[in-house]
Amino acid sequence: MLAQGEAAGRWLGRIAMLVLLLAGGAAAAAGSHDRALHQGVATCAGSTCHGRQEATGPRVRQNEVMTWSDPASLTGVHSRAWKVLLEPRAQGIGKRLGLANVSTNPECINCHGDPAPVRGPKWQQSDGVGCEACHGGSANWLASHASVKANHADNLARGMWAMDNPAVRAGVCLDCHFGSDKPGQFVFHRIMAAGHPRVAFELDLFTSLQSHHDEDADYRARKTVAGGVKTWAVGQAMAVERALGLLPAATIGLAGPDYYFYDCRSCHRTFSDDPATPLVARSNAWRPIPPGQPVWNDEQMIMLVAAARVAAPDLARSLESQSRAFHAALGGDRAGALKAAAALKATAGSLAKRFAAARFDRAQGFALIEAVLVGNAPAYTDYQGGAQAVMAADTLLNALVAAGQVDRAAALALRPDLDRAYALARDANRWDAPAFRAALGQIASRARALK
Ligand code: HEC
Numbered sequence: 001m002l003a004q005g006e007a008a009g010r011w012l013g014r015i016a017m018l019v020l021l022l023a024g025g026a027a028a029a030a031g032s033h034d035r036a037l038h039q040g041v042a043t044c045a046g047s048t049c050h051g052r053q054e055a056t057g058p059r060v061r062q063n064e065v066m067t068w069s070d071p072a073s074l075t076g077v078h079s080r081a082w083k084v085l086l087e088p089r090a091q092g093i094g095k096r097l098g099l100a101n102v103s104t105n106p107e108c109i110n111c112h113g114d115p116a117p118v119r120g121p122k123w124q125q126s127d128g129v130g131c132e133a134c135h136g137g138s139a140n141w142l143a144s145h146a147s148v149k150a151n152h153a154d155n156l157a158r159g160m161w162a163m164d165n166p167a168v169r170a171g172v173c174l175d176c177h178f179g180s181d182k183p184g185q186f187v188f189h190r191i192m193a194a195g196h197p198r199v200a201f202e203l204d205l206f207t208s209l210q211s212h213h214d215e216d217a218d219y220r221a222r223k224t225v226a227g228g229v230k231t232w233a234v235g236q237a238m239a240v241e242r243a244l245g246l247l248p249a250a251t252i253g254l255a256g257p258d259y260y261f262y263d264c265r266s267c268h269r270t271f272s273d274d275p276a277t278p279l280v281a282r283s284n285a286w287r288p289i290p291p292g293q294p295v296w297n298d299e300q301m302i303m304l305v306a307a308a309r310v311a312a313p314d315l316a317r318s319l320e321s322q323s324r325a326f327h328a329a330l331g332g333d334r335a336g337a338l339k340a341a342a343a344l345k346a347t348a349g350s351l352a353k354r355f356a357a358a359r360f361d362r363a364q365g366f367a368l369i370e371a372v373l374v375g376n377a378p379a380y381t382d383y384q385g386g387a388q389a390v391m392a393a394d395t396l397l398n399a400l401v402a403a404g405q406v407d408r409a410a411a412l413a414l415r416p417d418l419d420r421a422y423a424l425a426r427d428a429n430r431w432d433a434p435a436f437r438a439a440l441g442q443i444a445s446r447a448r449a450l451k
């Protein structure tokens with residue numbers, strides 16, 4: 001009895017700590033939000049500024065507001081991010097969680113809107129994820145950045161965020177597209193169980209889906225073009241680092257890490273007592289864990305191993321052994337799991353820096369495709385890793401084309417194969433690992449022919 005009471009006490013204690021660290025209104029964490037004044041999309045939308053109807057600007061397109069708010073395209077998704085909270089799906093989530101109003105609740109609006117703590121008179125919640133949620137509060141650069149003498153370095157010095165830098169960009173996107181320790185930026189499993197969609201992300205692909213800029217000669221003269229391969233690699237490393245960094249805070253008592261961190265399918269699978277349809281654990285040498293242990297969502301860890309093997313071979317071995325040790329440690333005590341997480345997080349951090357400083361050439365681009373599609377094949381036992389692999393194949397091929405390293409028409413011939421792999425990764429309930437591996441193998445062999 002005593003032991004049980006003690007356990008319940010610890011449980012409650014941890015939940016309290018969790019609320020303090022991650023839920024809305026935590027004063028200590030709020031400081032990490034952008035302190036600069038956010039003035040709202042309306043201040044960007046002037047007809048001589050970013051509010052033109054066509055891309056006519058001599059430098060930037062100047063129709064960014066139109067692209068950002070396009071109702072018919074994914075480029076407009078951020079302008080709709082708050083409005084979706086008024087729709088039945090979001091309202092249903094709120095009802096199940098007992099939240100009075102999701103469209104004003106910090107647990108939702110800090111990702112479904114610009115989480116700026118300091119707001120000007122034209123700032124509007126209904127703008128959703130506005131310009132300053134990604135480019136930083138404009139208080140100190142709004143006037144100067146539009147002047148003839150403006151340049152990128154000056155803008156950055158005044159507080160604009162360096163979104164052309166993949167590490168900076170990854171940090172900004174991951175806050176909402178994975179989670180952060182800032183108030184209201186974490187999709188706890190209870191939010192998922194109430195109806196929130198699974199959050200998937202890949203930095204380079206998602207950048208292109210919402211893009212409103214051209215990386216033309218003028219852009220290159222003003223800014224750094226990292227290229228898709230580097231952006232992909234940095235994004236993978238930082239996603240791994242981010243998840244592991246949040247683990248200590250989002251660990252709930254005896255239940256361990258919040259279920260959000262795990263591969264959803266490791267728990268949400270069909271099950272039968274009928275001996276005629278035996279269901280047994282899948283074995284996967286990349287994560288040596290006993291049958292029945294929930295699986296840490298390793299979709300980005302798998303990609304990171306491929307990236308390290310190609311671009312940082314000296315770190316690849318420790319990455320692989322640390323990630324295996326981490327999976328295993330999650331079945332043990334809290335201290336051991338956190339220690340293993342810290343070691344793996346440090347390596348992911350080193351890899352992010354290495355990739356950011358690296359120059360990925362054509363040969364490495366092809367080597368990465370091979371590593372992801374073929375070298376990693378044994379790791380694709382589960383849906384989420386597979387979904388990340390298709391995005392990687394798409395992104396890496398596009399990167400080679402964008403860098404002029406592969407002929408566009410030749411690459412287009414791979415589209416049907418990519419589409420087949422996407423189709424096989426569409427429905428988690430119909431996940432078929434062997435068919436999926438075969439589809440990846442097909443892409444790989446065609447990609448080899450492009451060399
Ligand atoms: C950590 C950031 C984060 C938090 C917190 C969050 N969301 Fe989301 N939400 C997202 C992202 C990112 C997506 C898009 C997921 C995707 O497609 O990959 C999304 C998608 C959705 C969708 C589907 C939208 C559509 O277009 O179909 C709904 C509904 C939703 N969220 C409601 C909520 C509600 C209600 C809350 C609060 C209880 C909430 N969200 C909290 C980030 C967040």
Ligand code: HEC
Pocket residue numbers: 041044050059060061062064065068078129130131132133134135162163164169207210212213214219223
């Ligand atoms: C979801 C994040 C996000 C939002 C929201 C966003 N941007 Fe961007 N923006 C980016 C990224 C990423 C780039 C490309 C990297 C870069 O050049 O900074 C970019 C680039 C730009 C550029 C640079 C083009 C160039 O040639 O240098 C302009 C101008 C711009 N955005 C304006 C806006 C405006 C205006 C809004 C609001 C209507 C907005 N952005 C909203 C992420 C965002």
Ligand code: HEC
Pocket residue numbers: 074077078080081084110111112113114115129133134169172173174175176177203205206207208209210
């Ligand atoms: C302040 C939070 C926030 C930030 C920062 C943010 N996003 Fe989003 N993003 C969202 C939300 C919320 C949604 C879902 C909106 C919806 O479905 O209506 C979303 C949706 C998207 C989608 C559409 C995804 C889908 O499956 O439909 C893309 C692509 C995307 N974001 C890219 C990016 C990129 C790239 C960055 C960084 C440059 C970024 N976002 C930064 C909150 C954010």
Ligand code: HEC
Pocket residue numbers: 189192193194195197198259260261262263264265266267268294
């Ligand atoms: C460690 C096991 C575990 C993991 C991992 C897990 N869940 Fe759950 N999930 C549960 C349990 C337990 C319930 C509650 C079932 C009930 O209420 O009957 C649940 C409930 C749900 C529900 C409500 C519907 C239902 O089936 O009961 C949804 C939706 C859901 N989870 C989504 C997710 C998503 C998305 C992920 C991955 C981000 C995920 N879960 C990861 C254990 C898990």
